[in-house]
Amino acid sequence: MxxxxxxxxxxxxxxxxxxxxxxxxxxxxxxxxxxxxxxxxxxxxxxxxxxxxxxxxxxxxxxxxxxxxxxxxxxxxxxxxxLEPFRGGGFETISIAASGSVSHLWLAKRLKDFDNGNPSVSIRLLTTDAPSELASEANDLVILYSTGEHPRWNLTPLMKEVLVPVASPDFIERNGLDPTTIRPDEITRLDLIDYERFNAHWISFRQWFARLPDPPKARVAPRLSFSTYSLAVDAALRGEGVTLGSIGLIADKLASGALVELGLQRLDTGYGYHLGMPRYRSLTAVGLRLHQHLLSEP
CATH class of the missing domain: 1.10.10.10 (Winged helix-like DNA-binding domain superfamily/Winged helix DNA-binding domain)
Incomplete structure (x- = not known):
């Protein structure tokens, strides 16, 4: 028609x-x-x-x-x-891809800071949890969950993945918890907030407890489970329970006291978040500036 x-x-x-x-x-x-x-x-x-x-x-x-x-x-x-990229007018577009959780919890603020200092640059952020879209060579930069190797991207570490149970001060007070002495078996009995694992390497509560030196024998039964990690963190911030905190992604929440670590057990998964630049083509000067900006941000 x-x-x-x-x-x-x-x-x-x-x-x-x-x-x-x-x-x-x-x-x-x-x-x-x-x-x-x-x-x-x-x-x-x-x-x-x-x-x-x-x-x-x-x-x-x-x-x-x-x-x-x-x-x-x-x-x-x-x-x-x-049609925006074709308008000209002195604007240069740079595209970056990252997962929804990385975009929400870590990247958005840093892109805003870069944008404030580079008014003639247009940033296109692709937010997706699909591995093929994240690693697509149509992007100029990518943030990948990886051990540090990829056939099409030169990867530089941004942060290691270290997981620890976290909760809000309000939840801790309501439940009469001592965050410094609580044991893993006691954590299993709290309101656990979990999230879907998008690939086999992601760690959720069941895997976290299982990898402890002395895993608790109690059955791990999360009360809430969200489709994305960032939603689980948001629920914990509202005081709805305990979620696994990826320390690098929630560093500002821990520093401000909005979230508090529970217990002394941390799990280094061997994975982490890496900033990738193309292996087989050169970045523009703007792309290199954004790459350096993201690496220099704490």
């Missing part, structure tokens, strides 16, 4: 929907009111549906028109965003 409808008709339709006035839509697009009316009529004929109703001098969208308007607006906005 699309091959029979001029794409310009959708721009006209979008303007008519935004203004609910054919004359004003025509002025925005530099065409006449009659031309707008003809485009809308042609679109209705091609679709076999009435898109507008007229009530006196006022226009209103039909239910079919409302559904189409939402989809056309979303499509035009997507096209507009896709």
């Amino acid at each position: 699309l091959d029979r409808i001029p794409l310009e008709a959708f721009r006209v339709y979008d303007a008519a929907c935004r203004f609910m006035n054919f004359s004003r839509a025509g002025r925005e697009l530099h065409i006449t009111q009659a031309a707008v009316s003809r485009r809308i009529q042609g679109l209705e004929e091609q679709l076999g549906a009435k898109l507008f109703t007229r009530r006196g001098r006022n226009l209103a969208l039909t239910s079919e028109g409302e559904r189409l308007a939402q989809r056309v607006r979303a499509t035009l906005e997507y096209l507009e965003e896709s």
Whole structure:
């Protein structure tokens, strides 16, 4: 059907929907009111549906028109965003990919700091937990969960993954806990907040307890389980229970006292978060500046 409808008709339709006035839509697009009316009529004929109703001098969208308007607006906005890198104007775009948890807990603030000092740079952040998308060579920089080796990326360590149970001061007080002396078997009886493991190397509570020198015999049964690690951390911050804290990712929460370590047992998983730059192509000067900025941030 699309091959029979001029794409310009959708721009006209979008303007008519935004203004609910054919004359004003025509002025925005530099065409006449009659031309707008003809485009809308042609679109209705091609679709076999009435898109507008007229009530006196006022226009209103039909239910079919409302559904189409939402989809056309979303499509035009997507096209507009896709064209941003080609606008020029002195802006240079750099793309970086990271998992949702790294983006939320560690990266966002550091990108904001870089942006403040580099107003002519546009940063595109791809947030995904899919390994193939994270390691895609379409990105300029990546942050990967790894032991430090990758065939397509030169990796530099950002932080080791060291896991420890953490809770908010409010939760600790409500439950009468001493965070310095609590034992692992006592932690198993608390409200545990877990998260889904997106790959076999991720560690959640069951694996954490199992790897302790003296694993507790009690069954590990988390009360809450979230689809992402950052949601589990947010729940712990609200005082809903105990989650595993990846010390590098939540360092600011520990430093501020918003989260507190429980017990003395820490687990170094052997993995960590690494900043990657392409192995087989050169970064731009801006990409190198962002790379250095992220490595220098505590």
